[in-house]
Amino acid sequence: xxxxxxxxxxxxxxxxxxxxxxxxxxxxxxxxxxxxxxxxxxxxxxxxxxxxxxxxxxxxxxxxxxxxxxxxxxxxxxxxxxxxxxxxxxxxxxxxxxxxxxxxxxxxxxxxxxxxxxxxxxxxxxxxxxxxxxxxxxxxxxxxxxxxxxxxxxxxxxxxxxxxxxxxxxxxxxxxxxxxxxxxxxxxxxx
Numbered sequence: 001x002x003x004x005x006x007x008x009x010x011x012x013x014x015x016x017x018x019x020x021x022x023x024x025x026x027x028x029x030x031x032x033x034x035x036x037x038x039x040x041x042x043x044x045x046x047x048x049x050x051x052x053x054x055x056x057x058x059x060x061x062x063x064x065x066x067x068x069x070x071x072x073x074x075x076x077x078x079x080x081x082x083x084x085x086x087x088x089x090x091x092x093x094x095x096x097x098x099x100x101x102x103x104x105x106x107x108x109x110x111x112x113x114x115x116x117x118x119x120x121x122x123x124x125x126x127x128x129x130x131x132x133x134x135x136x137x138x139x140x141x142x143x144x145x146x147x148x149x150x151x152x153x154x155x156x157x158x159x160x161x162x163x164x165x166x167x168x169x170x171x172x173x174x175x176x177x178x179x180x181x182x183x184x185x186x187x188x189x190x191x
Contacts, residue, residue: 022166026173029136033177036132040125040189051120055186056109059130062102063182069095070175073144077168080151080161089148092171096141103134126185133181136174143167 044050069092076088107127115123147164 016162016166018162019166019169022170026170029173029177032132033129033181036125036129037184040129040184043121043125044189046121050122051115053110053115053120053123053126053185053190054113055126055182055190056106056113058102058106058109059182059185062099062106063179065095065099065102066175066178069099070172073168073171077161077164080164086148086152089144089152093141093144093148096137096144099137100134100141103130106130122190125189129181133174133178137178140167140171140174144171 072088072092072095076085076092079085079088110123117124117127144167147167
């Protein structure tokens with residue numbers, strides 16, 4: 001009879017603990033925006049108080065901008081430790097500021113089109129949900145600027161690149177959330 005050997009070695013996972021925290025945060029953000037989406041769908045069923053909202057063109061433009069910023073932050077991450085890093089990082093910062101500017105312009109366009117923040121539940125949802133997304137994005141911009149300052153002009157930053165990797169994954173995620181919200185607003189709720 002042959003003897004079986006069993007080793008009780010724990011499996012090693014190749015995920016940084018801070019990256020794991022990011023993934024947990026992303027899961028909570030998915031739940032948050034899913035809850036908002038669900039509430040919006042339920043409220044839309046209240047036809048007595050529902051007024052369709054025209055989604056302004058600025059929201060489409062900001063969607064395009066956020067997609068390009070996702071590309072530039074990826075290129076910055078891939079070029080950490082080189083001169084190209086600073087170029088792509090600065091382009092991402094400019095695109096991020098442009099996204100926020102377009103969001104504010106979109107809110108102004110909503111207001112100009114007769115959709116106030118209060119008084120119309122369908123309009124309130126657009127302001128509130130896009131505002132919550134904007135808060136997440138502004139935090140991303142803050143960390144983007146912080147890491148840009150930290151990594152620029154430094155040669156030995158590869159050992160700390162996990163922080164920029166976390167940032168760029170958060171950036172892609174927040175961008176994806178906005179693309180979802182724009183499509184949800186434009187084609188499902190306010191079609």
